[in-house]
Amino acid sequence: MAMAKSLVVVLVLFLLSFLAYSTTVSHDGRALLINGQRRIIISGSIHYPRSTPEMWPELIKKAKEGGLDAIETYVFWNAHEPVKRQYNFEGNLDLVRFIKEIQNAGLYAIVRIGPYVCAEWDYGGFPAWLRQIPGMEMRTDNKPFKDEMQTFTTLIVDMLKKENLLAPQGGPIILSQIENEYGNIQSGYGAAAKNYIEWCANMAQSLDIGVPWIMCQQADAPQPMINTCNGFYCHDFQPNNANSPKIWTENWTGWFKDWDKPDPHRPAEDVAYAVARFFETNGTVQNYYMYHGGTNFGRTSGGPYITTSYDYDAPLDEYGNIRQPKWGHLKALHAALKIMEKALVYGNYNSTQLENGVQITEFTGKGITPGCFISNSNTTLDATVKYHGQNYFVPASSVSILPECKEEVYNTAKVNTQTSIMVKKRSQAEDEPEELSWSWRPEEMTSTLKGALGNFSDHKLLDQIIGSGDKSDYLWYMNTFDHPYDMDMTLQVATQGHVLHAFLNGDHVGSQYAADGNFSFTFEAGVKIKKGKNYISLLSGTIGHANYGARFELVPTGIAGGPVFLIGDGGMKHDLSSELWAYKVGLNGEDNEIYMDNPNDKWYTDSVPSMRPFTWYKTTFKAPLGTEAVVVNLEGMGKGVAWVNGNNLGRYWPTTIANNQGCELCDYDNHTVPDDHCRTGCGEPGQIWYHVPRSFLKEGEPNTLILFEEAGGEPFNVNFQTMVVGTVCGHVEEGKTLTLSCQGTRTISNVEFASFGNPVGMCGAFQKGTCDSQIALDAIQKACVGKMACSIKGSARVLGDSECKNMPVSLAVQAVCS
Structure with a gap:
């Protein structure tokens, strides 16, 4: 009897514990419901493989401090299952650890399983081995694909369930996604597309995860799937069912960068405007894509022609630093929205249209503190709106937020947070020489240049992703043939690859790179064929594979089908395409793991060559002092891959030059968006700075940098530096408080400009206006110099009388961090 009572007590305690921590997630047509309460959820994307486990807690902490409720991530199939049924969930692929870090911070999680992700990720996240399955057709009503998709999706769900990470289990996950942006391209799959989407929905529901499933960009998403919106603006989006809340899965905070394009940006004002309009129109869940973009470490995290940097102009930059003013301006927006959260999800909605694109939207109800928006969607005309007896200045393309509908606490175009200008600082460790000392070794190619030691052979020119299984960026195509006499000919190779290096009888006869991302070109070179046996060796290289579009997996890569011709006098052609070709996957240096710096590897220290293709370089260095993010400058290198202590930093290609399109003044008055304007870096190398996470480095002992130089x-001239805040600026209206921070341990060493009056200009180009306080500079110097951060209120009591008569007064400051 006593034992039975004890078991009952244990059971009751367990049930009470479960109920205490369990979270119910549901929805109605107005909002997402957390434990029965309607909520607005502000989320941000952080991709765990694009950072490191050591970075995760700080990234998530900064996201929470920025006002986020949730962190969103994709799940990356090809990273987790590079070989069929061989899984990797270690290091920066430790999905469970990442979700638990989110939970430890007290935030929710949104998991987009896909498993197609797009994400500017190699092959859209699909593992290459799928192509080797007979009868395989991806993302359609195809049994081999559906079997594999269900196997992986079930694996992820079971893993999350086992670790109690779903909200009903007490975990942080409140939403999950199946498929991804399929509606954008489903017309390319014909009638089978509808069957496939219905199957996806049924399969997802059968996994019984206890939280809603979403499908982004899927207007015909079957119930109970919630269809959601992706884009720069989603305030006009409406879900396809009256019981589905309005969810924005991707608010693009910037854009990704290609090797040959300048750096894209999106003004903080425009991001804020889009968010405010979304919640003004009954939005409930909004996710920034990206909140931290990170780095395309290794091979699989970078899609076609995408740089190693995936900075995305996100509120947290590639290295995890707070990007100001974007982070701070959005933080203030989140705070303003949260003040009137109850009104937004429970209040009655009423919108009044005024002239020239101006409208007033009110959320009111019995027992609810009201909330109001005044929005001006006119892109060129500012407006002054009289509301409840007060005048409100609402600039073009902006929204004013009025909790209680009485006073403006925030306007999306009025930035009252600092601007931080990041700089690179040469920060050497103690006793570190100014110049690095190098050793080298050639890539061993003797066997491949003579057609020997192939992994396999075939009487056709294979697609590179099929031939290599995506185990390397490189695939050798090797052919041996006899010729009756010496002869001058032309070697002609049609390729879908991004790079082609051609050799005849051991001699390099030429190289060619795809121009402007056009991965289809014909290589030609004059060659001398000798009497007897000849060897043609073609090294094809890729820079990521196609990741978007209907049947993108069928986009050919490498010398797929060729043809390959030898052309003689009079146009005589010898077609080698269907002759026997030997194949070797990858470089010999990759096979031997030279990048791991094995003590038995032989390196040469004499006569270190420069401008020599197919060469490995090695140097040692000490970790820069401090805690700031470390970068390595690879300007001067050609094209290749970099490793630090065996960790793959990603591809480098500094010799590509960004075009001159879109580098206009990033002025929000022009209402610019990143795919049209607002770019920087025109005419400069595509990328020269590469992130070296602190966790890759060893303190107090030598670190090894190894480069494979292809071109x-x-x-x-390679050197290591740290990313620090160099200059901080701010411009706020009278009555507002300006906070300046150097981030980290650096302090404000000098105030270069200060004006309390009617200053004009922007950070780096401030000028005093026609009236100004005489004591403002001195007051700000006393408040800020020698401090890591300071706050100054823009008031005459603090800064002195500006003597500005009948005009707006503001405070502008520019200071230096050292």
Whole structure:
């Protein structure tokens, strides 16, 4: 009897504990419901493989401090299952650890399983081995694909369930996604597309995860799937069912960068405007894509022609630093929205249209503190709106937020947070020489240049992703043939690859790179064929694979089908395409893991060459002092891959030059968006700075940098630096408080400009206006110099009388961090 009572007590305690921590997630047509309460959820994307486990807690902490409720991530199939049924969930692929870090911070999680992700990720996240399955057709009503998709999706769900990470289990996950942006391209799959989407929905529901499933960009998403919106603006989006809340899965905070394009940006004002309009129109869940973009470490995290940097102009930059003013301006927006959260999800909605694109939207109800928006969607005309007896200045393309509908606490175009200008600082460790000392070794190609030691052979020119299984960026195509006499000919190779290096009888006869991302070109070179046996060796290289579009997986890569011709006098052609070709996957240096710096590897220290293709370089260095993010400058190198202590930093290609399109003044008055304007870096190398996470480095002992240089480069100018805040600026209206922070341990060493009056200009180009306080500079110097952060209220009591008569007064400051 006593034992039975004890078991009952244990059971009751367990049930009470479960109920205490369990979270119910549901929805109605107005909002997402958390434990029965309607909520607005502000989320941000952080991709765990694009950072490191050591970075995760700080990234999530900064996201929470920025006012986020949730962190969103994709799940990356090809990273987790690179070989069929061989899984990797270690290091920065430790999905469970990442979700638990989110939970430890007290935030919710949104998991987009897909498993197609797009995400500017290699092959859209699909593992290459799928192509080797007979009868395989991806993302359609195809049994082999559906079997594999269900196997992986079930694996992820079971893993999350086992760790109690779903909200009903007490975990942080409140939403999950199946498929991704399929509606954008489903017309390319014909009638089978509808069957496939219905199957996706049924399969997802059968997994019984206890939280809603979403499908982004899927207007015909079957119930109970919630269809959601992606884009720069989603305030006009409406879900396809009256019981589905309005969810924005991707608010693009910037854009990704290609090697040959300048750096895209999106003004903080425009991001804020889009968010405010979304919640003004009954939005409930909004996710920033990206909140931290991160780095395309390794091979699989970078899609076609995408740089190693995936910075995305996000509120947290590639290295995890707070990007100001975007982070702070959005933080203030989140705070304003949260003040009137109850009104937004429970209040009655009423919108009044005024002239020239101006409208007033009120959320009111019995027992609810009201909330109001005044929005001006006119892109060129400012407006002054009289509301409840007060005048409100609402600039073009902006929204004013009025909790209680009485006073403006925030306007999306009025930035009252600092601007931080990041700089690179040469920060050497103690006793570190100014120049690095290099050793080198050639890539061993003797066997491949003679057609020997292939992994397999075939009487056709294979697609590179099929031939290599995506185990390397490189695939050798090797052919041996006899010729009756010496002869001058032309070697002609049609390729879908991004790079082609051609050799005849051991001699390099030429290289060619795809121009402007056009991955289809014909290589030609004059060659001398000798009497007897000849060897043609073609090294095809890729820079990521197609990741978007209907049947994108069928986009050919490499010398797929060729043809390959030898052309003689009079146009005589010898077609080698269907002859026997031997194949070797990858480089010999990759096979031997030279990048791991095995003590038995032989390196040469004499006569270190420069501008020599197919060369490995090695140097040692000490970790820069401090805690700031570390970068390595690879300007002068050609094209290749970099490793630090065996960790793959990603591809480098500094010799690509960004075009001159879109580098206009990033002025929000022009209402610019990143795919049209607002770019920087025109005419400059595509990327020269590469992130070296602190967790990759060893303190107090030598670290190893190894480079594989494919095209030929100059290693002697390579150096390590740290990313720090160099200049901080701010411009706020009278009555507002300006906070300046150097981030980290650096302090404000000098105030270069200060004006309390009617200053004009922007950070780096401030000028005093026609009236100004005489004591403002001195007051700000006393408040800020020598401090890591300071706050100054823009008031005459603090800064002195500006003597501005009948005009707006503001405070502008520019200071230096050292």
